[in-house]
Structure formats: structure tokens, C-alpha cells
Amino acid sequence: MILEALEQWVARPLKRAAQTAWQRQRLRRAMRRLLALPMGVAPERPLLAELRAAWGNDRCAADLDFLSEVARLAAVTLGPVLECGSGLTTLLLGALAGRRGVEVWALEHEPEWRRRVAAALRDHKAGQVYLWFSPLSDYGEFVWYAAPLPLMPDAFRLVVCDGPPAGTRGGRVGLLSLIGDRLPAGAVILLDDAAGDTEQHTLRRWMRDAPLVVALRQLPHGTLAELTRC
């Protein structure tokens, strides 16, 4: 009985605190390596895998293939970047685009999650990101972020579409309705989990509404869609 109580009230919280500290240290080391890369150079997969493991959000963080693609484009993009759904991808965008002086805007609807991501950006000096609290809002046909449109750039060159989360009415369809006129020719949208029913519906709608070239890549953990505005 006493041993059980000790385990519950002392050992377990201590173990959890030690794990958290170790994880934080691991992320610090991985972020240092990321920030040490020359400008314009994307991290290799082993470093991305280390960042992902250290970030420790297995359930929701983007998988390695998506992270690789985000990193590859973020390292070289010349214009503003928009991200929908923040997390590890936001750290990457800050480090690889924000640090080069490219404007990065990230929309996040969960206040607690936004706080965690903002703290990580600050702690690791990841580069300038406008991480905007944008509650999900009802636009009639779909639900999407209440984005601060008047403050945002007139044109985005890269969009990382990893939100709103599954189950949101209309899925991610709202992106093009609200931001479509800010995507010039050549702008790229990266859409994660593109094989799901909702995402397939989104892709069909987007292709109907805008001139887009769609490249689908079958990956071990899902399908990645890369859409280029014509």
C-alpha cells in the first residue's frame, strides 16, 4: 500500500519531470544543429527525425516525408509563407524561412497549443514567425480560421496546409476561398494527408475553383499533394 502510494505520488511525477527535461534538452540540441545550417540549406532526414522525436507529439506532428518537403521548400522560398495548423512545421519554417527575412504567418486555433508553439519559437530563437491565434469561424459552407486578412501579405509563395484538424466542417476547403486571391502564379500549396475523403473533396473543389497543377506523391505513411498555381 505504502509502496504503491510512493510510486503514484513521488516516483511517477519525478520520472515524468526527468523525461520532460531530457526531451527539452534533446530538442535544444537538434534545434541548434538546424540553426547552424547555412542559409538556404535544408536539413537532411536524420536531423528531421531527431527534431520530430525531440518535439514529442507523435500523434499529431507531420510525418517525416511531409517535414522533408516543408523543409526543402522553406529553405529556398523567396516570398511570404502561410501555415495553417502550427507545431514542429512552424519551428522549421521559422528557422529556414523566417531567419532569412522571409515573412512567415502561422494560423493556430487552439490557445494552449499556440502558447506551446510560441514558447518553443522563442526558446530556440527559431526566427520570426507571426503565430496568430485564429479561432475557427463559421463561413457558412465551411469552417476555417478567422485569419487577420487585412494584416496579412498580399501574396504568399508557399502554403503549408496542415489544419484545421480532421472533423472540421468543410475540411481545409476554406483556404482557397479566403486566400486564393493571394496566391500568384508559381505559388505552392503543400497539403498533408491528401488521400482522405475530406482532402479528396478539398482537392476536387480547389481544382474546380482555381488553375492548379496537382502532383500527388504516395508515401509510406500517406499521400502528399503539392499544388502549384498556374
Ligand SMILES: C[S@@+](CC[C@H](N)C(=O)[O-])C[C@H]1O[C@@H](n2cnc3c(N)ncnc32)[C@H](O)[C@@H]1O
Ligand atoms: C495536424 S496538427 C498540425 C501539426 C503541425 N503542422 C506539426 O507539424 O506539428 C493540426 C492541429 O492540431 C492541434 N494539435 C496538434 N497537436 C496537438 C496537441 N498535442 N495537443 C493539442 N492540440 C494539438 C493544433 O491545433 C494544430 O493546429
